[in-house]
Amino acid sequence: MDAREELRALSSAVLAVTARRSVREVLQTIVSAARRLLNARYAALGVPDADTGSFAEFVVDGVSDAQWRLIGPLPRQHGLLAVLLREPEPLRLSDIRAHPRFEYWPKHHPELRDFLGMPIVHGSDILGALYLANKRDGAFSQDDEDLLRILAGHAAIALINARLYERSRELSVLEERDRIARELHDSVAQKLFSLRLSVDAATALVARDPGRATSQLATVRALAAEASDELRSIVVGLRPADVAAEGLDAALHKQVRLLDQVHAARVTLEVTDPVPRLSPACEDAAYRMAQEALHNALRHSSARTVAVRLFAVDSSLVVEVSDDGLGLPSSDLGLTSMRSRADAVGGRLVVSSNPGTGTTVRLEVPL
Numbered sequence: 001m002d003a004r005e006e007l008r009a010l011s012s013a014v015l016a017v018t019a020r021r022s023v024r025e026v027l028q029t030i031v032s033a034a035r036r037l038l039n040a041r042y043a044a045l046g047v048p049d050a051d052t053g054s055f056a057e058f059v060v061d062g063v064s065d066a067q068w069r070l071i072g073p074l075p076r077q078h079g080l081l082a083v084l085l086r087e088p089e090p091l092r093l094s095d096i097r098a099h100p101r102f103e104y105w106p107k108h109h110p111e112l113r114d115f116l117g118m119p120i121v122h123g124s125d126i127l128g129a130l131y132l133a134n135k136r137d138g139a140f141s142q143d144d145e146d147l148l149r150i151l152a153g154h155a156a157i158a159l160i161n162a163r164l165y166e167r168s169r170e171l172s173v174l175e176e177r178d179r180i181a182r183e184l185h186d187s188v189a190q191k192l193f194s195l196r197l198s199v200d201a202a203t204a205l206v207a208r209d210p211g212r213a214t215s216q217l218a219t220v221r222a223l224a225a226e227a228s229d230e231l232r233s234i235v236v237g238l239r240p241a242d243v244a245a246e247g248l249d250a251a252l253h254k255q256v257r258l259l260d261q262v263h264a265a266r267v268t269l270e271v272t273d274p275v276p277r278l279s280p281a282c283e284d285a286a287y288r289m290a291q292e293a294l295h296n297a298l299r300h301s302s303a304r305t306v307a308v309r310l311f312a313v314d315s316s317l318v319v320e321v322s323d324d325g326l327g328l329p330s331s332d333l334g335l336t337s338m339r340s341r342a343d344a345v346g347g348r349l350v351v352s353s354n355p356g357t358g359t360t361v362r363l364e365v366p367l
Helices: 003-018 023-037 065-071 079-086 142-205 210-235 241-246 248-262 280-300 333-344
Strands: 040-048 055-061 091-093 115-122 125-135 266-271 305-313 316-323 348-354 358-366
Touching: 023 040, 023 055, 023 125, 023 142, 040 079, 040 115, 079 091, 079 115, 079 125, 115 142, 125 142, 142 210, 241 248, 241 280, 248 266, 248 280, 248 305, 248 316, 280 305, 280 316, 280 333, 280 358, 333 348, 333 358
Parallel strands: 266 305
Antiparallel strands: 040 055, 040 125, 091 115, 115 125, 305 316, 316 358, 348 358
């Protein structure tokens, strides 16, 4: 790669940080630029998840989608992956297998030789790490290390920006909740109060003045329609912010992490494939279904563990929520809501539940 191509690749990585893209897209751009600039066969970037011991983000370049699926679940924080998440110094090796902390790789994992790892550092915090392997033209050099340090700096900016965005989004959510509460109180609540008074008046008039009672019932119907319209105008467009901005897998990850922190049950998420973006309606249906199933498991089933799985099979995306609780109650309104959501997007909902053996709720959404 000549100097002009190097500058272009570096520029694309820098511009990605300031562009209005998702964090994952920015990190993918940085990883791809690192692999091209350093002429490596494989590159990856990992952001650790302190709660699970795995990775909140792990993006790769140089591995096909089919090969990535064969490799299996995301790696854990072990071996050399962990070294670079604990120690703020880069690591350059002529043979990764000779390092004392080298452990193993899965069956379908590519075989690695020379290696260059760079922590992504902000102040005293290690936010993640960049990993490159199998340089095509000799060994990784000091110039390679210096260039990767620059890219790691841009990755740090992207991750810090993501944290700031998340905090601002949380504040926006609180402000939106306050706004909705005010609108509900100022408009819908007043309509419902008038509706109740009109029903009381119609009830009192039914026996002695049917004509006036009929007139009051017409008022009731008009007020109910107005309340319904106002509720719809308040709620419409309130798509879950995480799903809209970052995708279904990222939104579920945040939901699961929050529920795991606030409930006694252990709540986990396993994403076994790269998750494609679906239509907004399909993503919303899958997210809402998962929320409802999680709610049932945590509030009604006395489950000790709840597992969410997200994966692709054939031509469908599958969201599966399983628990080891007491099973669903005989009449569950949440199931009706979930089935309606599935039907609305052409999906298929399968529920398996037996008293004492737990429940599995599985939604298949066409890709």
